[in-house]
Amino acid sequence: MQELIEGLRVQFCNKILDELCDAAEFKIKRERFAFSTDSFVVKPLFFPGGDIGKLAVCGTVNDISMKGARPLFMSLAFIIEEGFEFSQLERIVRSIKQEAARADISVVTGDTKVVERGAADKLFINTAGIGVINYPRRLGPRAGAGDVIVINGGIAEHGMAVLNAREDLKFASNIKSDCRSLNFVVRRCLAASKEISIMRDPTRGGLAGALNEIAYSSNLGIEIYEEALPIKPGVEKLCEILGFDPLYVANEGKFVCFVQAKDGPKIKRAIGKEARIIGRVTTAHRKEVYLRTKIGSSRILPIPESDQLPRIC
Numbered sequence: 668m669q670e671l672i673e674g675l676r677v678q679f680c681n682k683i684l685d686e687l688c689d690a691a692e693f694k695i696k697r698e699r700f701a702f703s704t705d706s707f708v709v710k711p712l713f714f715p716g717g718d719i720g721k722l723a724v725c726g727t728v729n730d731i732s733m734k735g736a737r738p739l740f741m742s743l744a745f746i747i748e749e750g751f752e753f754s755q756l757e758r759i760v761r762s763i764k765q766e767a768a769r770a771d772i773s774v775v776t777g778d779t780k781v782v783e784r785g786a787a788d789k790l791f792i793n794t795a796g797i798g799v800i801n802y803p804r805r806l807g808p809r810a811g812a813g814d815v816i817v818i819n820g821g822i823a824e825h826g827m828a829v830l831n832a833r834e835d836l837k838f839a840s841n842i843k844s845d846c847r848s849l850n851f852v853v854r855r856c857l858a859a860s861k862e863i864s865i866m867r868d869p870t871r872g873g874l875a876g877a878l879n880e881i882a883y884s885s886n887l888g889i890e891i892y893e894e895a896l897p898i899k900p901g902v903e904k905l906c907e908i909l910g911f912d913p914l915y916v917a918n919e920g921k922f923v924c925f926v927q928a929k930d931g932p933k934i935k936r937a938i939g940k941e942a943r944i945i946g947r948v949t950t951a952h953r954k955e956v957y958l959r960t961k962i963g964s965s966r967i968l969p970i971p972e973s974d975q976l977p978r979i980c
Contacts, residue, residue, distance in 0.1 A: 716844030
């Protein structure tokens with residue numbers, strides 16, 4: 668995937684695109700904006716805790732929010748396979764309406780295309796979103812040496828919920844996707860500290876994938892602590908049974924906040940009781956991520972070579 672993206676990026680090189688953030692930051696006169704686009708091909712369309720419609724809104728809102736922006740407007744485009752049940756489309760549209768209202772973002776433009784049977788897998792959704800940035804510091808793409816890393820809750824819930832539904836595993840534990848819009852909790856963090864350097868939602872590639880991207884772009888090392896990682900027992904057990912590493916499983920309602928160490932407690936309070944400080948940024952082992960295990964040893968967390976779970980977003 669990295670090779671594919673790089674091959675495309677070189678055709679359009681510019682200062683904004685070359686940052687390779689999930690949302691672009693730009694200025695019009697004195698106003699700063701964040702702009703993002705995304706496509707959603709999750710399978711199945713409905714899963715515990717959400718559906719492709721809710722996912723499309725949350726994914727758009729969260730990418731904009733990670734730049735410190737307040738989401739304002741989004742576009743919505745459907746690619747529908749011939750024969751797709753209209754009742755299911757109505758259900759998905761209602762879900763989009765509900766989540767957009769919760770996130771206080773307006774759908775202001777869109778498009779609909781129908782393709783012949785077999786040319787798509789029921790339904791694909793494309794979105795774009797824009798928001799305004801008022802945070803005084805420019806967020807990303809680099810962390811700062813000495814930053815602590817705060818996460819807002821348990822990891823790997825979305826990926827395991829989708830897999831459980833896709834394969835009809837009937838796992839006894841009630842695992843639900845963490846799919847939700849993060850703009851309001853992000854707003855509390857921005858109000859709590861002016862020393863945030865970068866925020867990132869660890870979607871495809873999971874927590875380890877996001878941390879590797881940040882370590883590489885920052886030319887710094889990252890160390891995280893196994894004992895501090897929040898993983899719900901049911902998620903951990905399912906990962907263990909199926910041989911998945913929860914650090915590489917996608918999330919849709921989690922984010923990591925890199926902030927100067929003195930403000931780490933402020934960010935924890937702003938997020939709430941599920942927040943954890945899970946690591947720090949160092950000048951050692953640059954461009955690499957290390958896990959400090961519960962027994963005191965260390966192991967490297969490499970860049971994921973492939974998606975453990977395709978089509979989870």
